[in-house]
Amino acid sequence: MIRIVSACALAGIVLLAAQDVSPRAQTVPAQGAKEIAKQREDLMKGIYRGYYRDMSQAAKGEGDAKLAATKATEAVAQLKKFATLFPPGSGREGAPDTRAKPEVWTKRAEFDAALDSLVKETTAFGEAAAAGNADAMKASWAKVAEACGGCHGGPSKSGGKFRFEE
Numbered sequence: 668m669i670r671i672v673s674a675c676a677l678a679g680i681v682l683l684a685a686q687d688v689s690p691r692a693q694t695v696p697a698q699g700a701k702e703i704a705k706q707r708e709d710l711m712k713g714i715y716r717g718y719y720r721d722m723s724q725a726a727k728g729e730g731d732a733k734l735a736a737t738k739a740t741e742a743v744a745q746l747k748k749f750a751t752l753f754p755p756g757s758g759r760e761g762a763p764d765t766r767a768k769p770e771v772w773t774k775r776a777e778f779d780a781a782l783d784s785l786v787k788e789t790t791a792f793g794e795a796a797a798a799g800n801a802d803a804m805k806a807s808w809a810k811v812a813e814a815c816g817g818c819h820g821g822p823s824k825s826g827g828k829f830r831f832e833e
């Protein structure tokens with residue numbers, strides 16, 4: 668696993684080096700890149716605590732389904748904002764601490780599809796919660812968790828397709 672991750676990191680460095688020879692007209696200045704990377708890091712850090720935790724509780728039958736439905740709607744708004752926080756130049760070339768992998772930019776269609784899938788599953792969860800359908804919530808929650816895995820592993824330090832391991 669470590670080997671695979673470092674191979675990915677190496678591939679990333681090669682990609683970054685390759686990007687250096689291309690015109691940088693569209694890239695954000697380093698300072699802006701760091702700020703925007705911080706915004707998306709904070710958003711992701713807060714997304715479980717702020718929204719998905721209540722959904723997870725409700726899925727287990729321990730929480731408030733109506734609250735979970737509201738949280739699902741709010742989470743979708745957060746995810747739509749997240750999508751706007753990846754301007755070119757805001758990978759490690761501009762924001763050295765970011766955990767976003769170069770693949771976010773080189774495989775943007777796949778990244779967008781992974782995000783769309785989380786939006787879709789979160790919306791479905793919200794509908795199940797609004798209807799107070801416990802079975803549908805449970806089934807839907809499993810798909811939400813799976814959709815997080817489209818970009819990275821579960822534990823917060825884990826890596827994945829679009830996130831460097833910490």
Ligand code: HEC
Binds near residue numbers: 704778816823
């Ligand atoms: C479309 C891809 C994508 C999906 C889906 C996704 N994430 Fe993330 N996540 C990222 C990226 C990229 C980062 C690294 C951001 C950075 O450092 O700039 C990240 C970082 C994180 C972090 C670490 C923040 C930090 O300290 O750096 C947490 C926690 C997290 N995500 C939770 C979740 C949860 C929970 C879900 C599902 C509800 C989820 N993510 C779904 C792309 C995604």
